Amino acid sequence: MILQCDNLCFTHDIHPALEDVSARLHPGKFSVILGPNGAGKSTLLNCLAGLLRPRSGSVFLDSDAILALPDGQRAKMLGLLPQGAQTHWAITVRALVALGRYPHRIGLGLSADDQRAIDAAMNATDTTGFADRLVTELSGGERARVLMARVLAGEPQWILADEPLANLDPGHQIDMLHLLRDQAREGKGVVTVLHDLHHAVRFADHVLLLHQGKVFAEGPVADVLTSSNLATVYGIDAKLFSDEEGAIQLLIKGKTAP
Numbered sequence: 556m557i558l559q560c561d562n563l564c565f566t567h568d569i570h571p572a573l574e575d576v577s578a579r580l581h582p583g584k585f586s587v588i589l590g591p592n593g594a595g596k597s598t599l600l601n602c603l604a605g606l607l608r609p610r611s612g613s614v615f616l617d618s619d620a621i622l623a624l625p626d627g628q629r630a631k632m633l634g635l636l637p638q639g640a641q642t643h644w645a646i647t648v649r650a651l652v653a654l655g656r657y658p659h660r661i662g663l664g665l666s667a668d669d670q671r672a673i674d675a676a677m678n679a680t681d682t683t684g685f686a687d688r689l690v691t692e693l694s695g696g697e698r699a700r701v702l703m704a705r706v707l708a709g710e711p712q713w714i715l716a717d718e719p720l721a722n723l724d725p726g727h728q729i730d731m732l733h734l735l736r737d738q739a740r741e742g743k744g745v746v747t748v749l750h751d752l753h754h755a756v757r758f759a760d761h762v763l764l765l766h767q768g769k770v771f772a773e774g775p776v777a778d779v780l781t782s783s784n785l786a787t788v789y790g791i792d793a794k795l796f797s798d799e800e801g802a803i804q805l806l807i808k809g810k811t812a813p
């Protein structure tokens with residue numbers, strides 16, 4: 556199931572956010588949307604998730620227009636972790652994660668399948684230890700992992716995550732990146748907005764670099780994160796290199812000269 560957008564244009568009130576954005580995203584790949592603040596990353600992710608209706612252009616999941624899918628079906632296919640996601644109700648962690656099963660629920664209670672998916676999601680995000688605590692009493696990083704657990708509990712074909720590393724300590728950032736990459740390796744489509752270019756270099760199979768609401772470059776890391784592209788889009792002096800183990804790394808030396 557390919558997730559594809561064609562010639563998307565989106566305007567927030569009078570502020571153009573996306574202009575003629577087209578992309579093809581593949582299941583089994585860890586795709587990363589990059590770009591400076593205000594480039595349109597969250598707007599694009601929300602259009603891909605069917606939460607925003609573009610001014611023109613369309614989003615398709617294979618041959619289905621995303622906005623034409625019934626809400627329940629779309630929720631089963633696409634799991635969205637929004638930017639800076641908050642929790643407003645004082646419910647337990649386990650109850651919040653269980654909400655991720657909502658699109659699958661048939662009766663009132665949780666089925667054995669629901670319980671299995673909830674347990675797996677909590678294990679994967681290292682949240683089992685605080686299953687009975689109130690989500691309103693968690694730290695920012697603990698809450699971020701619980702919200703990812705809710706997405707995973709829904710077992711969507713596509714995971715769309717807007718800055719899933721925000722608030723996580725370095726160890727949990729790496730855990731989250733491995734988790735998302737494993738989901739992709741299992742055949743899911745994973746699309747994340749990231750800010751840390753080093754993480755993108757290490758984990759992304761496919762990069763979409765946005766600049767001023769347009770796709771500036773798209774493809775594998777080595778083709779997209781060139782020194783020239785990084786200088787133009789971020790104004791930084793940076794270069795990719797191979798380390799002694801042959802892995803590609805990014806060296807950021809500073810800002811480019813004004």
Ligand SMILES: Nc1ncnc2c1ncn2[C@@H]1O[C@H](COP(=O)(O)OP(=O)(O)OP(=O)(O)O)[C@@H](O)[C@H]1O
Pocket residue numbers: 567568570571572590591592593594595596597598599
């Ligand atoms: N609700 C809104 N109302 C008006 N303008 C908005 C709104 N949301 C976003 N914008 C504008 O749309 C453009 C794209 O915003 P978007 O949030 O998609 O950028 P982003 O790349 O995700 O940025 P960041 O890295 O800062 O999160 C920006 O110019 C922003 O100011």
